[in-house]
């Protein structure tokens with residue numbers, strides 16, 4: 001499933017082709033993704049100029065010149081494919097396709113159809129039902145050690161489970177939760193309410209560092225994620241623990257071996273030697 005760095009990478013890949021452009025042709029090739037597309041979806045996008053693109057949590061927000069925000073979630077397998085070598089041969093699972101006034105085609109391809117799209121007033125988009133409860137952006141100013149401590153106060157769950165809760169922090173999934181806990185030396189089974197002080201500081205800075213590194217590498221490409229160019233991301237080659245069960249811990253001076261456990265139904269990879 002694309003996490004924050006992958007969505008950021010896709011958003012950055014789309015920006016040069018969409019920003020300032022007019023959506024000259026828009027076609028919804030089925031009425032629904034995970035949920036039905038909004039009424040008149042293609043017609044409401046057609047002819048609109050794109051003011052800009054941004055990301056909130058794992059949503060791509062495309063602001064249009066009529067005050068509408070086009071919200072996009074890639075779900076488990078959604079891909080945004082750009083091409084400009086003539087009319088594309090549409091592939092199976094190309095559910096929404098559009099052409100800009102510059103002649104670039106964008107195809108939203110989503111085999112598993114857990115993605116979603118909606119149109120919402122830009123001025124009110126933070127209050128959309130899917131965005132209103134989401135916590136601070138991990139790379140934004142509002143995310144600090146004290147904000148994290150407050151969000152974890154009284155939480156009897158593990159820190160790993162708490163990091164996956166989008167109300168605590170936006171956009172972190174299984175991969176980057178494991179990586180950030182490893183970098184900060186915090187055991188995934190530690191109770192969330194006990195991550196305070198220096199540990200909270202270390203975790204906040206590890207989350208920022210791991211996400212920044214992953215964005216710089218173009219995201220990870222496990223399973224179905226692709227950049228908009230169709231190239232693979234490279235961050236999976238830099239994983240410290242994720243998907244590395246039985247291998248030695250890469251942390252300098254640590255003799256530990258990466259282990260895998262299951263927490264709340266998801267695999268957690270960690271090093272029992274250096275994560276406390």
Ligand SMILES: [Zn+2]
Pocket residue numbers: 249250251254255256257271272273274275
């Ligand atoms: Zn270790």
